[in-house]
Amino acid sequence: MKKHVIVFEPSGLRISVEEPSTFFDAIRNTGLHVNSECGAKGTCGKCTITLYPVPDPVSQDLEYISSSDLDLKNRLACQHIVTQDTQVVLSDHRRNTKILTEGVSIKEHWKLDPGLDGKIGVAFDLGTTTIVGYLLDLSTGIQLGQSTALNPQIIYGEDVISRITHAVREKNGPEDLSIIITVEMNDLVSQVIERAGVGRNNLSRVSIVGNTAMHHLLLKADVKPLGLSPYEPTIREAINTTGKAIGLTSVPKASVYLPPNVAGFVGGDTVGFILSQRLDLAEKVILGIDVGTNGEIVLSNCGELSCCSAAAGSAFEGATIRNGMRGQSGAIEYISIANPNDPPEITVIGNVAPQGLCGSAIVDVIAEMRKSGLLDSGGRIQSTSNRIFHDDDFGLSYLITSRKESDVQRDIAFSQKDVRQVQLAKGAIHTGATILLNESELDVHDIDIVMLAGAFGNYIRPESALRIGLFPPVNIDKIVQVGNAAGEGAKALLLSSENRRLVEKLVADIHYIELANHEDFQPIFLESLKFPV
Numbered sequence: 209m210k211k212h213v214i215v216f217e218p219s220g221l222r223i224s225v226e227e228p229s230t231f232f233d234a235i236r237n238t239g240l241h242v243n244s245e246c247g248a249k250g251t252c253g254k255c256t257i258t259l260y261p262v263p264d265p266v267s268q269d270l271e272y273i274s275s276s277d278l279d280l281k282n283r284l285a286c287q288h289i290v291t292q293d294t295q296v297v298l299s300d301h302r303r304n305t306k307i308l309t310e311g312v313s314i315k316e317h318w319k320l321d322p323g324l325d326g327k328i329g330v331a332f333d334l335g336t337t338t339i340v341g342y343l344l345d346l347s348t349g350i351q352l353g354q355s356t357a358l359n360p361q362i363i364y365g366e367d368v369i370s371r372i373t374h375a376v377r378e379k380n381g382p383e384d385l386s387i388i389i390t391v392e393m394n395d396l397v398s399q400v401i402e403r404a405g406v407g408r409n410n411l412s413r414v415s416i417v418g419n420t421a422m423h424h425l426l427l428k429a430d431v432k433p434l435g436l437s438p439y440e441p442t443i444r445e446a447i448n449t450t451g452k453a454i455g456l457t458s459v460p461k462a463s464v465y466l467p468p469n470v471a472g473f474v475g476g477d478t479v480g481f482i483l484s485q486r487l488d489l490a491e492k493v494i495l496g497i498d499v500g501t502n503g504e505i506v507l508s509n510c511g512e513l514s515c516c517s518a519a520a521g522s523a524f525e526g527a528t529i530r531n532g533m534r535g536q537s538g539a540i541e542y543i544s545i546a547n548p549n550d551p552p553e554i555t556v557i558g559n560v561a562p563q564g565l566c567g568s569a570i571v572d573v574i575a576e577m578r579k580s581g582l583l584d585s586g587g588r589i590q591s592t593s594n595r596i597f598h599d600d601d602f603g604l605s606y607l608i609t610s611r612k613e614s615d616v617q618r619d620i621a622f623s624q625k626d627v628r629q630v631q632l633a634k635g636a637i638h639t640g641a642t643i644l645l646n647e648s649e650l651d652v653h654d655i656d657i658v659m660l661a662g663a664f665g666n667y668i669r670p671e672s673a674l675r676i677g678l679f680p681p682v683n684i685d686k687i688v689q690v691g692n693a694a695g696e697g698a699k700a701l702l703l704s705s706e707n708r709r710l711v712e713k714l715v716a717d718i719h720y721i722e723l724a725n726h727e728d729f730q731p732i733f734l735e736s737l738k739f740p741v
Protein backbone atom coordinates (compact mmCIF):
# COMPACT_ATOMS: atom_id res chain seq x y z
CA MET A 209 0.00 0.00 0.00
CA LYS A 210 1.31 3.45 -0.87
CA LYS A 211 2.48 5.64 2.00
CA HIS A 212 2.77 9.42 2.17
CA VAL A 213 4.29 11.74 4.74
CA ILE A 214 2.19 14.49 6.32
CA VAL A 215 3.95 17.26 8.20
CA PHE A 216 1.65 19.13 10.54
CA GLU A 217 2.23 22.80 11.20
CA PRO A 218 2.89 24.50 13.50
CA SER A 219 4.06 21.49 15.50
CA GLY A 220 6.31 20.10 12.77
CA LEU A 221 4.96 16.67 13.72
CA ARG A 222 5.30 14.20 10.84
CA ILE A 223 3.39 11.00 10.27
CA SER A 224 3.28 8.36 7.59
CA VAL A 225 -0.19 7.68 6.14
CA GLU A 226 -1.30 4.73 4.05
CA GLU A 227 -3.64 5.23 1.09
CA PRO A 228 -6.57 5.61 1.15
CA SER A 229 -6.97 7.99 4.08
CA THR A 230 -8.57 11.41 4.28
CA PHE A 231 -6.73 14.28 5.90
CA PHE A 232 -9.52 14.32 8.48
CA ASP A 233 -8.81 10.71 9.52
CA ALA A 234 -5.06 11.26 9.51
CA ILE A 235 -5.42 14.26 11.84
CA ARG A 236 -7.78 12.52 14.22
CA ASN A 237 -5.77 9.27 14.25
CA THR A 238 -2.69 11.27 15.25
CA GLY A 239 -4.53 12.69 18.24
CA LEU A 240 -4.63 16.21 16.84
CA HIS A 241 -7.70 18.39 16.76
CA VAL A 242 -9.78 19.40 13.77
CA ASN A 243 -13.19 21.01 14.07
CA SER A 244 -16.25 19.06 12.97
CA GLU A 245 -19.97 19.19 13.50
CA CYS A 246 -21.05 16.74 10.82
CA GLY A 247 -18.75 13.80 11.53
CA ALA A 248 -16.80 14.18 8.29
CA LYS A 249 -19.85 14.10 6.01
CA GLY A 250 -18.90 17.33 4.26
CA THR A 251 -21.98 19.20 5.45
CA CYS A 252 -20.74 21.53 8.21
CA GLY A 253 -17.77 23.27 6.62
CA LYS A 254 -15.90 23.31 9.97
CA CYS A 255 -12.91 21.15 9.17
CA THR A 256 -10.92 23.72 7.18
CA ILE A 257 -7.17 23.18 6.98
CA THR A 258 -4.43 24.63 4.80
CA LEU A 259 -2.70 22.23 2.40
CA TYR A 260 0.52 22.50 0.48
CA PRO A 261 0.64 21.28 -2.24
CA VAL A 262 -3.04 22.04 -2.54
CA PRO A 263 -5.51 19.83 -4.47
CA ASP A 264 -8.19 21.33 -6.74
CA PRO A 265 -11.29 22.30 -4.77
CA VAL A 266 -14.25 19.89 -4.76
CA SER A 267 -17.89 21.00 -4.68
CA GLN A 268 -18.08 21.01 -0.85
CA ASP A 269 -14.98 23.25 -0.69
CA LEU A 270 -16.66 25.68 -3.08
CA GLU A 271 -19.82 25.60 -0.99
CA TYR A 272 -18.27 26.26 2.42
CA ILE A 273 -15.00 28.11 1.82
CA SER A 274 -14.78 31.69 0.54
CA SER A 275 -12.89 32.28 -2.69
CA SER A 276 -10.19 34.27 -0.88
CA ASP A 277 -9.67 31.39 1.57
CA LEU A 278 -9.60 28.91 -1.33
CA ASP A 279 -6.81 31.05 -2.81
CA LEU A 280 -5.02 30.77 0.54
CA LYS A 281 -4.97 26.98 -0.02
CA ASN A 282 -7.73 26.18 2.47
CA ARG A 283 -9.72 22.97 1.94
CA LEU A 284 -12.08 20.74 3.91
CA ALA A 285 -10.06 18.00 5.63
CA CYS A 286 -12.84 15.43 5.29
CA GLN A 287 -13.18 15.85 1.53
CA HIS A 288 -9.62 15.13 0.42
CA ILE A 289 -7.64 11.91 0.29
CA VAL A 290 -3.92 12.00 1.02
CA THR A 291 -2.29 11.20 -2.35
CA GLN A 292 1.16 12.76 -1.93
CA ASP A 293 3.54 14.11 0.74
CA THR A 294 1.78 17.19 2.13
CA GLN A 295 2.18 19.96 4.69
CA VAL A 296 -0.96 20.58 6.70
CA VAL A 297 -1.45 23.80 8.64
CA LEU A 298 -4.07 23.34 11.32
CA SER A 299 -6.31 26.33 11.89
CA ASP A 300 -5.36 26.87 15.55
CA HIS A 301 -1.83 27.64 14.46
CA ARG A 302 -0.95 30.04 17.26
CA ARG A 303 -1.88 27.59 19.99
CA ASN A 304 0.72 26.67 22.58
CA THR A 305 3.74 27.36 20.44
CA LYS A 306 6.84 27.85 22.55
CA ILE A 307 8.76 30.78 21.05
CA LEU A 308 11.95 32.01 22.66
CA THR A 309 11.88 35.77 23.15
CA GLU A 310 14.24 36.36 26.07
CA GLY A 311 17.93 36.85 25.62
CA VAL A 312 20.86 38.38 27.42
CA SER A 313 23.06 41.07 25.99
CA ILE A 314 25.86 43.43 26.89
CA LYS A 315 24.16 46.80 26.91
CA GLU A 316 26.71 49.08 28.50
CA HIS A 317 28.14 50.06 25.11
CA TRP A 318 24.78 50.99 23.58
CA LYS A 319 24.51 54.72 22.90
CA LEU A 320 20.91 55.77 22.30
CA ASP A 321 20.25 58.24 19.50
CA PRO A 322 19.27 61.72 20.73
CA GLY A 323 16.11 63.65 19.79
CA LEU A 324 13.69 60.73 19.87
CA ASP A 325 11.51 61.70 22.83
CA GLY A 326 8.09 60.10 22.54
CA LYS A 327 9.16 57.93 19.60
CA ILE A 328 8.82 54.17 19.53
CA GLY A 329 10.10 51.42 17.27
CA VAL A 330 9.80 47.70 16.56
CA ALA A 331 12.77 45.34 16.37
CA PHE A 332 12.06 42.12 14.48
CA ASP A 333 13.85 38.82 14.78
CA LEU A 334 12.72 37.17 11.56
CA GLY A 335 13.49 33.49 11.86
CA THR A 336 12.86 30.61 9.49
CA THR A 337 10.43 29.12 12.01
CA THR A 338 9.38 31.97 14.28
CA ILE A 339 9.05 35.75 14.27
CA VAL A 340 9.39 37.98 17.32
CA GLY A 341 8.59 41.71 17.31
CA TYR A 342 9.81 43.81 20.25
CA LEU A 343 8.31 47.26 20.87
CA LEU A 344 10.78 49.72 22.40
CA ASP A 345 10.78 53.32 23.55
CA LEU A 346 13.50 54.87 21.39
CA SER A 347 14.39 57.58 23.89
CA THR A 348 14.87 55.30 26.92
CA GLY A 349 15.53 51.87 25.38
CA ILE A 350 12.82 50.39 27.59
CA GLN A 351 10.88 47.49 26.11
CA LEU A 352 7.14 48.18 26.03
CA GLY A 353 5.93 44.84 24.72
CA GLN A 354 6.49 41.96 22.34
CA SER A 355 4.49 39.79 20.00
CA THR A 356 5.32 36.46 18.41
CA ALA A 357 4.15 34.21 15.60
CA LEU A 358 5.24 31.23 13.63
CA ASN A 359 6.69 32.19 10.29
CA PRO A 360 3.74 31.55 7.94
CA GLN A 361 6.14 30.81 5.08
CA ILE A 362 6.27 27.34 6.65
CA ILE A 363 3.50 26.32 4.27
CA TYR A 364 6.05 26.65 1.46
CA GLY A 365 8.54 24.43 3.27
CA GLU A 366 10.11 24.04 6.69
CA ASP A 367 13.63 24.83 5.61
CA VAL A 368 15.10 27.71 3.65
CA ILE A 369 15.97 25.56 0.65
CA SER A 370 12.30 24.59 0.08
CA ARG A 371 11.32 28.24 0.21
CA ILE A 372 14.12 29.27 -2.10
CA THR A 373 12.95 26.54 -4.48
CA HIS A 374 9.37 27.87 -4.35
CA ALA A 375 10.56 31.42 -5.01
CA VAL A 376 12.70 30.33 -7.95
CA ARG A 377 10.35 27.83 -9.60
CA GLU A 378 6.87 29.29 -9.15
CA LYS A 379 5.69 32.20 -11.26
CA ASN A 380 4.51 34.23 -8.28
CA GLY A 381 6.94 32.60 -5.87
CA PRO A 382 8.75 35.75 -4.64
CA GLU A 383 5.42 37.57 -4.15
CA ASP A 384 3.88 34.57 -2.32
CA LEU A 385 6.71 34.49 0.19
CA SER A 386 7.04 38.23 0.65
CA ILE A 387 3.32 38.94 1.01
CA ILE A 388 2.69 36.17 3.50
CA ILE A 389 5.52 37.35 5.77
CA THR A 390 4.65 41.06 5.61
CA VAL A 391 1.00 40.30 6.43
CA GLU A 392 2.18 38.52 9.58
CA MET A 393 4.65 41.30 10.49
CA ASN A 394 1.93 43.94 10.06
CA ASP A 395 -0.29 41.87 12.29
CA LEU A 396 2.43 41.64 14.95
CA VAL A 397 2.97 45.42 14.86
CA SER A 398 -0.76 46.02 15.35
CA GLN A 399 -0.96 43.51 18.19
CA VAL A 400 2.01 44.86 20.13
CA ILE A 401 0.97 48.50 19.72
CA GLU A 402 -2.56 47.76 20.82
CA ARG A 403 -1.44 45.80 23.86
CA ALA A 404 1.03 48.53 24.90
CA GLY A 405 -1.62 51.23 24.38
CA VAL A 406 0.70 53.51 22.41
CA GLY A 407 0.04 55.59 19.31
CA ARG A 408 0.91 54.11 15.93
CA ASN A 409 1.91 57.57 14.66
CA ASN A 410 4.82 57.62 17.08
CA LEU A 411 6.30 54.48 15.56
CA SER A 412 9.18 55.88 13.57
CA ARG A 413 11.71 53.05 13.29
CA VAL A 414 11.87 49.35 12.48
CA SER A 415 14.91 47.07 12.52
CA ILE A 416 14.89 43.55 11.11
CA VAL A 417 17.43 40.76 11.58
CA GLY A 418 17.11 37.41 9.88
CA ASN A 419 19.15 34.87 8.03
CA THR A 420 20.10 35.76 4.48
CA ALA A 421 17.25 33.76 2.94
CA MET A 422 14.60 35.39 5.17
CA HIS A 423 16.14 38.80 4.39
CA HIS A 424 16.06 38.20 0.62
CA LEU A 425 12.57 36.67 0.60
CA LEU A 426 11.20 39.64 2.55
CA LEU A 427 12.77 42.08 0.10
CA LYS A 428 11.86 39.97 -2.97
CA ALA A 429 15.56 39.90 -3.82
CA ASP A 430 16.84 37.17 -6.16
CA VAL A 431 17.36 34.06 -4.01
CA LYS A 432 18.62 31.84 -6.82
CA PRO A 433 22.32 32.40 -5.94
CA LEU A 434 21.61 31.24 -2.37
CA GLY A 435 20.70 27.81 -3.68
CA LEU A 436 23.76 27.37 -5.89
CA SER A 437 27.46 27.07 -5.06
CA PRO A 438 29.20 29.38 -4.05
CA TYR A 439 25.98 30.49 -2.23
CA GLU A 440 26.52 34.22 -2.59
CA PRO A 441 23.93 36.70 -1.31
CA THR A 442 22.35 39.01 -3.89
CA ILE A 443 22.36 41.81 -1.31
CA ARG A 444 25.31 42.03 1.02
CA GLU A 445 25.17 45.63 2.19
CA ALA A 446 22.95 47.16 4.90
CA ILE A 447 19.51 48.33 3.78
CA ASN A 448 17.91 51.63 4.79
CA THR A 449 14.37 51.86 3.49
CA THR A 450 10.80 52.60 4.57
CA GLY A 451 7.90 50.48 5.78
CA LYS A 452 5.95 51.26 2.65
CA ALA A 453 8.74 50.13 0.33
CA ILE A 454 8.84 46.62 1.81
CA GLY A 455 5.13 46.11 2.38
CA LEU A 456 4.92 47.09 6.06
CA THR A 457 1.69 48.94 5.47
CA SER A 458 1.04 49.20 9.21
CA VAL A 459 3.98 51.62 9.49
CA PRO A 460 4.46 53.03 5.96
CA LYS A 461 6.50 56.08 7.02
CA ALA A 462 8.78 54.34 9.51
CA SER A 463 12.43 54.07 8.57
CA VAL A 464 13.47 50.42 8.26
CA TYR A 465 16.98 49.09 8.77
CA LEU A 466 18.36 45.66 7.89
CA PRO A 467 22.02 44.99 8.78
CA PRO A 468 24.44 43.64 6.17
CA ASN A 469 24.74 39.94 5.38
CA VAL A 470 28.08 38.23 5.86
CA ALA A 471 27.50 35.40 3.35
CA GLY A 472 24.81 33.26 1.75
CA PHE A 473 24.11 31.44 4.98
CA VAL A 474 25.42 33.91 7.54
CA GLY A 475 23.01 36.81 7.75
CA GLY A 476 21.80 39.65 9.92
CA ASP A 477 20.72 37.33 12.72
CA THR A 478 24.35 36.30 13.25
CA VAL A 479 25.34 39.96 13.06
CA GLY A 480 22.78 40.57 15.82
CA PHE A 481 24.30 37.75 17.86
CA ILE A 482 27.79 39.26 17.53
CA LEU A 483 26.56 42.73 18.43
CA SER A 484 24.43 41.72 21.41
CA GLN A 485 27.30 39.78 22.97
CA ARG A 486 29.95 42.28 21.79
CA LEU A 487 32.09 39.41 20.59
CA ASP A 488 34.29 42.02 18.94
CA LEU A 489 35.30 43.29 22.40
CA ALA A 490 35.91 39.88 23.98
CA GLU A 491 39.15 39.45 25.84
CA LYS A 492 38.77 35.69 25.77
CA VAL A 493 38.31 32.93 23.21
CA ILE A 494 34.56 32.53 22.67
CA LEU A 495 32.95 29.95 20.43
CA GLY A 496 29.41 31.13 19.63
CA ILE A 497 26.93 28.65 18.15
CA ASP A 498 23.37 29.31 17.00
CA VAL A 499 21.60 26.21 15.73
CA GLY A 500 18.41 26.78 13.80
CA THR A 501 17.64 25.32 10.44
CA ASN A 502 21.34 25.86 9.88
CA GLY A 503 24.20 26.17 12.31
CA GLU A 504 25.95 29.52 12.37
CA ILE A 505 29.23 29.50 14.25
CA VAL A 506 31.30 32.52 15.26
CA LEU A 507 34.73 32.42 16.84
CA SER A 508 36.03 35.43 18.70
CA ASN A 509 39.74 35.08 19.33
CA CYS A 510 40.05 37.93 21.80
CA GLY A 511 37.93 40.13 19.53
CA GLU A 512 39.21 38.86 16.20
CA LEU A 513 36.13 37.44 14.48
CA SER A 514 35.72 34.52 12.11
CA CYS A 515 32.57 32.64 11.20
CA CYS A 516 31.05 29.89 9.10
CA SER A 517 27.75 28.20 8.43
CA ALA A 518 27.37 24.47 9.02
CA ALA A 519 24.80 22.65 6.92
CA ALA A 520 23.15 21.05 9.94
CA GLY A 521 19.83 20.58 8.20
CA SER A 522 16.74 20.63 10.36
CA ALA A 523 17.15 17.42 12.36
CA PHE A 524 17.35 19.40 15.61
CA GLU A 525 14.02 21.03 14.74
CA GLY A 526 12.59 17.54 14.42
CA ALA A 527 12.08 17.85 10.67
CA THR A 528 13.96 14.78 9.52
CA ILE A 529 13.27 12.70 12.60
CA ARG A 530 10.58 10.01 12.47
CA ASN A 531 8.70 11.22 15.56
CA GLY A 532 10.19 14.71 15.58
CA MET A 533 8.25 17.91 16.17
CA ARG A 534 8.80 21.50 17.31
CA GLY A 535 8.87 22.62 20.91
CA GLN A 536 5.13 22.81 21.30
CA SER A 537 2.53 21.42 23.64
CA GLY A 538 2.79 17.64 23.43
CA ALA A 539 6.50 17.59 22.60
CA ILE A 540 8.75 15.49 24.82
CA GLU A 541 11.52 17.93 25.81
CA TYR A 542 13.69 15.89 28.18
CA ILE A 543 14.44 12.18 28.44
CA SER A 544 16.34 10.26 31.05
CA ILE A 545 17.14 6.52 30.92
CA ALA A 546 17.79 5.02 34.36
CA ASN A 547 17.46 1.36 33.29
CA PRO A 548 17.59 0.44 29.57
CA ASN A 549 14.78 -2.12 30.05
CA ASP A 550 12.40 0.27 31.78
CA PRO A 551 10.42 3.11 30.21
CA PRO A 552 12.55 6.27 30.26
CA GLU A 553 11.54 9.24 32.36
CA ILE A 554 10.15 11.94 30.09
CA THR A 555 9.09 15.58 30.47
CA VAL A 556 6.38 16.79 28.10
CA ILE A 557 5.68 20.44 27.26
CA GLY A 558 2.25 21.37 28.59
CA ASN A 559 2.01 18.18 30.70
CA VAL A 560 -0.21 16.53 28.10
CA ALA A 561 0.03 13.16 26.33
CA PRO A 562 3.27 13.05 24.33
CA GLN A 563 3.08 13.36 20.55
CA GLY A 564 6.72 13.49 19.49
CA LEU A 565 10.24 14.70 20.30
CA CYS A 566 11.54 18.26 20.05
CA GLY A 567 15.20 19.23 19.64
CA SER A 568 16.26 19.04 23.28
CA ALA A 569 14.76 15.54 23.60
CA ILE A 570 16.47 14.45 20.39
CA VAL A 571 19.82 15.41 21.91
CA ASP A 572 18.83 13.82 25.23
CA VAL A 573 17.74 10.48 23.78
CA ILE A 574 21.05 10.02 21.97
CA ALA A 575 23.03 11.11 25.02
CA GLU A 576 21.07 8.76 27.27
CA MET A 577 21.28 5.85 24.82
CA ARG A 578 25.04 6.35 24.70
CA LYS A 579 25.26 6.46 28.50
CA SER A 580 23.21 3.29 28.94
CA GLY A 581 25.01 1.29 26.25
CA LEU A 582 22.16 1.28 23.72
CA LEU A 583 24.26 3.11 21.14
CA ASP A 584 27.92 2.66 20.25
CA SER A 585 30.31 5.48 19.39
CA GLY A 586 29.82 4.79 15.67
CA GLY A 587 26.08 5.41 16.05
CA ARG A 588 24.86 1.79 15.84
CA ILE A 589 21.89 0.92 18.01
CA GLN A 590 22.65 -2.13 20.19
CA SER A 591 20.05 -4.86 20.79
CA THR A 592 20.79 -5.01 24.49
CA SER A 593 17.38 -4.03 25.84
CA ASN A 594 13.84 -5.30 25.51
CA ARG A 595 12.90 -1.78 24.35
CA ILE A 596 14.88 -2.19 21.13
CA PHE A 597 12.79 -3.53 18.26
CA HIS A 598 13.07 -3.84 14.50
CA ASP A 599 10.95 -1.56 12.32
CA ASP A 600 10.66 -2.52 8.64
CA ASP A 601 10.91 1.09 7.47
CA PHE A 602 13.29 2.61 10.01
CA GLY A 603 15.55 -0.23 11.19
CA LEU A 604 16.43 -0.91 14.81
CA SER A 605 14.50 1.47 17.08
CA TYR A 606 14.37 2.39 20.74
CA LEU A 607 10.85 2.50 22.17
CA ILE A 608 10.41 5.69 24.20
CA THR A 609 6.76 5.30 25.02
CA SER A 610 3.96 3.11 23.74
CA ARG A 611 0.18 2.92 23.66
CA LYS A 612 0.38 0.16 26.26
CA GLU A 613 2.40 2.27 28.68
CA SER A 614 0.84 5.70 28.43
CA ASP A 615 -1.93 7.83 27.04
CA VAL A 616 -0.47 8.18 23.53
CA GLN A 617 -2.17 7.68 20.16
CA ARG A 618 0.82 5.88 18.67
CA ASP A 619 4.14 4.46 19.77
CA ILE A 620 6.98 6.99 19.94
CA ALA A 621 10.39 5.58 19.09
CA PHE A 622 13.85 6.70 18.03
CA SER A 623 15.25 4.80 15.09
CA GLN A 624 18.59 3.99 13.53
CA LYS A 625 17.70 6.37 10.68
CA ASP A 626 17.09 9.14 13.22
CA VAL A 627 20.50 8.52 14.79
CA ARG A 628 22.11 8.94 11.36
CA GLN A 629 20.30 12.25 10.80
CA VAL A 630 21.54 13.57 14.13
CA GLN A 631 25.08 12.39 13.36
CA LEU A 632 25.07 14.39 10.12
CA ALA A 633 23.73 17.48 11.88
CA LYS A 634 26.03 17.40 14.88
CA GLY A 635 28.94 16.35 12.70
CA ALA A 636 28.47 19.49 10.58
CA ILE A 637 28.45 21.79 13.61
CA HIS A 638 31.41 20.08 15.25
CA THR A 639 33.32 20.31 11.96
CA GLY A 640 32.58 24.02 11.58
CA ALA A 641 33.77 24.74 15.11
CA THR A 642 36.93 22.66 14.61
CA ILE A 643 37.83 24.37 11.34
CA LEU A 644 37.32 27.84 12.85
CA LEU A 645 39.64 26.89 15.71
CA ASN A 646 42.23 25.44 13.34
CA GLU A 647 42.17 28.53 11.12
CA SER A 648 42.90 30.68 14.17
CA GLU A 649 45.64 28.28 15.28
CA LEU A 650 43.72 27.47 18.45
CA ASP A 651 42.67 24.17 19.92
CA VAL A 652 39.89 23.06 22.21
CA HIS A 653 41.93 23.83 25.33
CA ASP A 654 42.10 27.49 24.32
CA ILE A 655 38.30 27.90 24.45
CA ASP A 656 37.19 30.00 27.42
CA ILE A 657 33.46 30.06 26.67
CA VAL A 658 31.07 28.12 24.45
CA MET A 659 28.10 30.42 23.95
CA LEU A 660 24.87 28.78 22.83
CA ALA A 661 22.28 31.08 21.25
CA GLY A 662 18.78 30.55 19.91
CA ALA A 663 15.93 28.30 21.05
CA PHE A 664 17.74 25.02 20.50
CA GLY A 665 20.84 26.24 22.34
CA ASN A 666 18.66 27.58 25.11
CA TYR A 667 16.70 24.44 25.84
CA ILE A 668 19.26 21.65 25.33
CA ARG A 669 20.94 20.20 28.39
CA PRO A 670 24.64 21.14 28.17
CA GLU A 671 25.70 17.73 29.53
CA SER A 672 23.74 16.00 26.76
CA ALA A 673 25.22 18.32 24.12
CA LEU A 674 28.69 17.36 25.36
CA ARG A 675 27.83 13.67 25.46
CA ILE A 676 26.78 13.61 21.78
CA GLY A 677 29.77 15.75 20.73
CA LEU A 678 27.77 18.66 19.36
CA PHE A 679 30.88 20.82 19.67
CA PRO A 680 34.50 20.23 20.73
CA PRO A 681 34.71 18.92 24.31
CA VAL A 682 35.02 21.63 26.97
CA ASN A 683 34.44 21.68 30.70
CA ILE A 684 30.69 22.03 31.27
CA ASP A 685 31.31 25.20 33.31
CA LYS A 686 32.46 26.93 30.13
CA ILE A 687 29.05 26.59 28.46
CA VAL A 688 26.70 29.58 28.68
CA GLN A 689 23.22 29.89 27.17
CA VAL A 690 22.35 33.42 26.00
CA GLY A 691 18.83 32.89 24.64
CA ASN A 692 17.56 34.92 21.71
CA ALA A 693 20.79 36.79 21.03
CA ALA A 694 19.67 37.74 17.51
CA GLY A 695 16.58 39.45 18.94
CA GLU A 696 18.80 41.34 21.39
CA GLY A 697 20.90 42.45 18.43
CA ALA A 698 17.79 43.66 16.59
CA LYS A 699 16.96 45.85 19.60
CA ALA A 700 20.51 47.26 19.70
CA LEU A 701 20.25 48.15 16.00
CA LEU A 702 16.85 49.75 16.49
CA LEU A 703 18.06 52.04 19.23
CA SER A 704 21.45 53.22 18.07
CA SER A 705 22.92 54.55 14.83
CA GLU A 706 26.33 53.96 16.34
CA ASN A 707 25.53 50.25 16.59
CA ARG A 708 24.51 50.27 12.93
CA ARG A 709 27.81 51.80 11.87
CA LEU A 710 29.63 49.34 14.11
CA VAL A 711 28.07 46.22 12.56
CA GLU A 712 28.73 47.51 9.06
CA LYS A 713 32.41 47.75 9.97
CA LEU A 714 32.44 44.37 11.73
CA VAL A 715 30.89 42.62 8.74
CA ALA A 716 33.48 44.18 6.44
CA ASP A 717 36.27 42.87 8.69
CA ILE A 718 34.98 39.43 9.73
CA HIS A 719 36.80 36.42 8.28
CA TYR A 720 34.22 34.16 6.66
CA ILE A 721 35.16 30.56 5.93
CA GLU A 722 33.22 28.57 3.33
CA LEU A 723 33.21 25.07 4.82
CA ALA A 724 32.18 23.18 1.69
CA ASN A 725 35.36 24.28 -0.11
CA HIS A 726 37.68 23.81 2.84
CA GLU A 727 40.40 21.25 2.16
CA ASP A 728 40.11 19.73 5.65
CA PHE A 729 36.33 19.46 5.63
CA GLN A 730 35.97 15.78 4.66
CA PRO A 731 38.43 14.22 7.11
CA ILE A 732 37.25 16.40 9.99
CA PHE A 733 33.60 15.75 9.16
CA LEU A 734 34.13 11.97 9.09
CA GLU A 735 35.78 12.15 12.49
CA SER A 736 33.05 14.47 13.82
CA LEU A 737 30.29 11.97 12.98
CA LYS A 738 31.40 9.75 15.85
CA PHE A 739 30.00 10.09 19.35
CA PRO A 740 32.55 10.74 22.10
CA VAL A 741 33.74 7.61 23.91
Ligand code: FES
Nearest residue numbers: 250252253255286
Ligand atom coordinates in the same frame (compact mmCIF):
# COMPACT_ATOMS: atom_id res chain seq x y z
S1 FES B 1 -16.21 17.64 9.12
FE1 FES B 1 -17.97 18.71 8.47
S2 FES B 1 -17.42 19.39 6.52
FE2 FES B 1 -15.70 18.26 7.14
